Amino acid sequence: MTETPPLTIDVDYLQDQLKALLEIASPTGFTDNVVRYVCQQLDALDIPFELTRRGAIRARFAGRERAGARAFVSHVDTLGAQVKQLKPNGRLGLVPIGTWSARFAEGARATILARNGAYRGTILPPKASGHSFGDEVDEAPIGWDHVELRVDAFAHDEALLRRLGIEIGDIVAIDPQPEFLDNGFIVSRHLDNKAGVAVMLAALKALVERGKEPPVDLFWLFTIAEEVGQGAAAVLLPDIASMVAVDNGTSAPGQNSSEFGVTICMGDQTGPFDYHLTNKMVDLCGLHDIKFQKDVFRFYRSDSASAIEAGADVRTALITFGVDASHGYERIHLHALRSLSELLTVYGLSDVDIERDKKIMAGLRGFTSQPEDLAQQELLTVPVEDPIIGDAGK
Incomplete structure (x- = not known):
């Protein structure tokens, strides 16, 4: 087996891409502008691409063979909200x-994001002023029925909201409020999954600049509705045998994810x-000295889920950058983003291990196997006088 070491990642490019992506509002359902931006970056790298009707992107980095192709996937859509109600007090009820x-x-x-133009505002509880409500501010319940959006316009009642052109169903984009710190930490909303998109672009740039042909085609998929469960099903091709999702890991108490290195999700x-694909990620990290850890996510699904549920016969793996406070005020570290980009390059250029995967259907010849023999253990020698074992140790 010949393995290419990790390619040098342009970290400045990676950060610049993340900054630019965070500036583009893209809650699910409002992704046209960010799709256009990603396509511009692919054009700049001279990578051909095509779009689905709604805007999911499939770009192709040509390899020596088309069959048994590999794919990477991340999503450009983010969390947001939608106007549920025009309230009598001139504020907006929301659903997430x-x-x-x-x-x-x-x-x-x-x-x-109204049809006739955008308006700014702030999401607040109905009782938002301590001067007016005292301790009642702290006693208010938490939930989407207990917040409202105050519009920064002359809108004191429902009729004035309608006059502004604000309607039920309008999409609301939440400000990311990003901070890029000198110590490598990045704090922002929507790092899930703008950071994953930036990681993929940085890895693709490194592969383009290296100029080495991968063994099979590499497809770079950017989806538009992962946050509502629609994922990668619409952009897969029959030639794609394996798909690696790039997304956020759940760094929290009780989890093994980290804001440093690659967090490989086992399930x-x-x-x-x-x-087999997941363990290849583990082996590549070990071979190339890429820091990694494994984790299992209990309340989580990624782009690959919709593809598998739709019946796609594709191997899937999930590699992540650990995020603290995911789906809240998120924090990541640049070390994880660079590590992920490095892993994408070594996987993209690595040898094909399962040649049979080039065929959609085949016989048993070349089919994989999994170890089940008992592990070999060193014999533990225990003194016969050990009080726990007693005479049984003789």
Whole structure:
């Protein structure tokens, strides 16, 4: 086996891409502008691409063979909200886009994306002033029924909201409020999954500049509705034998994810990821000295879930950058983003291990196997006088 070492990642490019992506509002359902931006970056790298009707992107980096192709996938859509009600007090009732707590919506600055133009506003509880309500501010319940969006316009009642052109169903984008710190930490909303998109672009740039042909085609997929469960099903091709999702890991108490290195997800709420592809990620990290850890995510699904549920016969793996406070005020570290980009390059250029995967259907010849023999253990010698074992040790 010949393995190419990790390619040099342009970290400045990676950060610049993340900054630019965070500036583009893209809650699920409002992704045209960010799709256009990603396509511009692919054009700049001279990578051909095509779009689905709604805007999911499939770009192709040509390899020596087309069959048995590999794919990477991340999503450009983010969490957000939608106008549910024009309230008599001139404020807006909301429902979430994606799964996130109203706890993290309180105090957020936001943009109402009305059809005739955008309006700014702030998400607040109905009792937002301590001067007016005293301790009642702290006693208010948490939930989307207990927040409202105050519009920064002359809108004191429902009729004035309608005059502004604000309607039920309008999408609301939440400000990311990013901070890029000198110590490598990045704090922002929507790092899930703008950071994954930036990681993929940085890895693709490194591969283009290296100029080495991968063994099989590499497809770079960017989806537009992962936060509402629609994922990668629409952009897969029959030639794609394996797909690696790039997304956020859940750094929290009780989890093994980290904000440093690669966190390899072994399974999420949809079940275990592909045994062979996932272990290849582990082996590549070990071979190339890429820091990594494994984790299992209990309340989580990624782009690959919709593809598998739709019946796609594709091997899947999930590699992640650990995020603290995911779907809230998120924090990551640049070390994880660079590590992920490095892993994408070594996987993309690595040898094909399962030649049979080039065929959609085949016989048993070349089919994989999994170890089940008992592990060999060193004999533990225990003194016969050990009080726990006693005479049984003789």
